[in-house]
Amino acid sequence: MTTTEVGAGRAARTFTPAELAAVRADFPLLGRTVRDGKPLVYLDSAATSQKPQVVLDTEVDFYEQRNAAVHRGAHALAEEATEAFEHAREQVAALVGVEADEIVWTAGATMGINLVATGIQNATLGRGGAAAEQFRIGPGDEILVTEAEHHSNLVPWQELAARTGATLRWIPVREDGRLDLSGLDDLVTERTRVVAFAHVSNVTGAVAPVARIAAAARDAGALTVLDACQSVPHRPVDFHALDVDFAVFSAHKTLGPTGVGALYGRRELLEALPPVTTGGSMVEVVTMEATTFAPPPLKFEAGTQMVAQAVGFGAAADYLRELGMDAVAAHEAELAEELLKIGEIPGVRVLGPETVGTLGEDAGPEAGLPDRVAAVSFVVDGVHAHDVGQVLDDAGIAVRVGHHCAQPLHRRFGLAASARASAAVYTTLDEVTAFREALAGVRAFFGEE
Structure with a gap:
């Protein structure tokens, strides 16, 4: 593992590329293809996570x-x-x-x-x-x-x-x-x-x-x-x-x-x-x-x-305990930072915090941990969330669409629905890049640009 700063005074090791590859190899479903042979990019872990082989075997x-x-x-x-x-x-x-x-x-x-x-x-x-x-x-x-x-x-x-x-x-x-x-x-x-x-x-x-x-x-x-x-x-x-x-x-x-x-x-x-x-x-x-x-x-x-x-x-x-939860948090903080870059795409609005910070000393036992996780909900101007999800799915990218069982919060933001990309310990930066590239083409697909 490599060392990264999770937050002030809280250094944690995160995964090297080889170690992350080993983690991914533990999850058999992640190796499958979808939609005419496209590699699966699974970004719906907030809805349900994939399971490592040890869980299946147990x-x-x-x-x-x-x-x-x-x-x-x-x-x-x-x-x-x-x-x-x-x-x-x-x-x-x-x-x-x-x-x-x-x-x-x-x-x-x-x-x-x-x-x-x-x-x-x-x-x-x-x-x-x-x-x-x-x-x-x-x-x-x-x-x-x-x-x-x-x-x-x-x-x-x-x-x-x-x-x-x-x-x-x-x-x-x-x-x-x-x-x-x-x-x-x-x-x-x-x-x-x-x-x-x-x-x-x-x-x-x-x-x-x-x-x-x-x-x-x-x-x-x-x-x-x-x-x-x-x-x-x-x-x-x-x-x-x-x-x-x-x-x-x-x-x-x-x-x-x-x-x-x-x-x-x-x-x-x-x-x-x-x-x-x-x-x-x-x-x-x-x-x-x-x-x-x-x-x-x-x-x-x-x-x-x-x-x-x-x-x-x-x-x-x-x-999870063997991986180390500090390392999991550090890895997912990097993923969150990359996911949040979708806010730079014209016409894309991120719901919630647009940066990843750290919790202060008043957070007690959580001081130094990231103040948000790698679950990013968003809307695309002129395109319904379900249509966003369909275009991404055609590219092999699985995200959640709808109100995420949180209608009052969506109503607070003046929305009926949103799309959500959410990562887990097995998610890679390359997958996030593939997601951003596919999302960048959604408005053009519907003639909104």
Whole structure:
């Protein structure tokens, strides 16, 4: 590896060309061609990442060698399956700096957020006993989100507000795509019960000042719920250091399988939060009259779990840790700088920060890290986003088009849709160059020049 400055006082090694080639060789899908034999340029990693061979092999190995129900049975396969399942929990926990029993397996980040929101609703209904009283919410209370949220971190809170009588408020977004925190002291008050926000916007790529928002929430006695889907795969993340109460992230954006994700929760909060899905595997004693529940995380993992996917998620977490998340962040900062050069193309407008800076000392544990990731949304004058995507696809370049499950943020920018190019650890500068060259010809293709 070579050394580069991720930020002031935070030097990190990034990948040499040979090392990056070795990384790419780990991802079999990246070698395929599309559209009449054109090399695939995959720039849709913010939607879903590609999977390294070790993840694929780990899932296959599970099915071929130790497929069995976990936490049930005393036979050899059941023991091996349970060991693999729980080891994966340790691997994923290590990626984000927490303890294994603070990680709850979910079907994805969306399910994780809904689990917390519904758990709070259950507590409000009187479930969970005295320990759950801390989660009660009702008329006069407030839930704070941001205008930049993915629908998965907005709609569940809208629903919780509607069901409990609480009021939903939000932090606005500035023209440059960053959160407007000028009124934070007025938004986080003694009435605030929950503050839910994305670590990184899936539209603008901007990194939120987690330390500042979490500190304000804690001072007000509010819970913090962090959507870390766009941060965990791309930069060092330590939930303990960030001092958040809950956080969610998904495997399929983190080089892992689909259908599995993780919810982090402070141990004492998971112990107090009422369960949401009930049934087998999450109980201690069941009678015809009542049931007592297992301790977390099992309390939140009713039914047959996504065992092979979780084991694959563990392999993905280890793969990233072995690469080094500082190195991943440094590599992707270079990619972000190159992607942002599309703003120099006539008629192309970038949404969000147009440069890559570094977070200052007030960012706490994130000081020195890049202040945006390599996910760049954009619009082309006179050309609909879907048409932009089609022209790029004809050139073998895969980007995302639409509102990216963030309609309020697009509405903030006066748009219905945009296109988005997003990179990952396996993306090369040559691929970004190919993307820019293809994008430069889009307006001419439609006779806009």
